[in-house]
């Protein structure tokens with residue numbers, strides 16, 4: 108079955124059956140031209156950043172690629188300077204956790220129309236995972252009336268699906284009890300993986316993972332334990348939450364191409380990388396009313412896969428998101444990332460979860476992994492994937508994956 112995102116893209120772009128990589132690329136540049144002019148004319152930030160630029164710079168892809176980037180730091184410094192509408196028109200303002208421990212937080216505002224577009228994309232994407240009359244258990248962090256979980260619940264209502272929100276403070280027991288009646292579970296990869304190792308007898312039909320790194324052993328382990336289809340989603344609050352989702356072919360992610368323009372650039376030079384090569388994901392929002400972003404450096408690492416998708420979708424796909432640029436911790440012999448550790452540790456049989464501490468007090472750095480699970484770990488297999496010479500200590504510990512909700516990262520100690 109072809110991804111429902113394809114039909115949505117055909118409809119929203121107006122390209123219909125003519126939708127293909129070339130027609131979409133031309134349509135993207137036309138839209139980008141309008142965004143550049145509007146952002147420069149209406150937002151104080153872009154009046155400066157895009158001074159002397161105009162939509163005509165987007166006549167060619169090369170011209171578009173010469174436009175200056177927008178950085179997360181720009182957004183953190185003065186979020187209100189990005190607004191293209193009066194503040195009174197904002198329907199939702201999200202404050203984002205910063206990647207570091209200091210510095211101002213990024214804030215992202217959107218209008219009712221922006222929210223509506225996100226709801227429409229959620230609803231369309233979820234038709235591939237649940238049918239009318241079924242129930243989806245939503246386990247995403249961030250509660251409240253305008254939290255992402257609530258938005259997903261509203262979107263599901265529109266396609267006749269009951270969305271049930273997990274409660275703050277629920278632990279594995281409460282979630283597993285609630286999950287028995289759910290057709291589909293939506294949540295963070297590490298949390299759902301912990302659940303599947305705690306109760307492999309649960310039988311959801313589908314699982315949608317979002318919000319953190321998608322380690323291969325986590326995705327494969329979930330599908331094997333519960334005998335279900337697992338799809339991964341890539342989202343970004345700055346770009347309207349929903350950005351890309353896998354279809355039943357289980358390969359790349361179908362992009363929200365009718366409202367977002369994605370590029371992959373070399374993280375250091377900022378130059379475009381060829382399809383299939385890894386780089387940093389850059390996004391331009393083509394429909395955002397409140398806070399349009401031009402060439403926004405997401406900090407997420409990934410690659411574009413050439414289409415078509417085996418499902419029949421004609422467009423390039425976003426491959427697996429391979430971690431974050433700013434979370435690479437330099438150590439002698441290389442760099443350490445949570446993504447690397449996820450791939451290594453979750454591949455060990457019986458692991459339910461783990462935390463990583465890099466201890467730097469006295470002498471060189473040492474890695475301490477606290478692993479929750481049953482079975483015997485193979486330290487050599489883990490060590491073989493680490494930067495050479497990094498001392499490793501493994502210890503067992505009971506962990507509660509629901510205690511610190513959100514993106515997991517290596518803790519630096521000392």
Ligand SMILES: [Zn+2]
Pocket residue numbers: 109110354355356361416417418419420
């Ligand atoms: Zn597909």
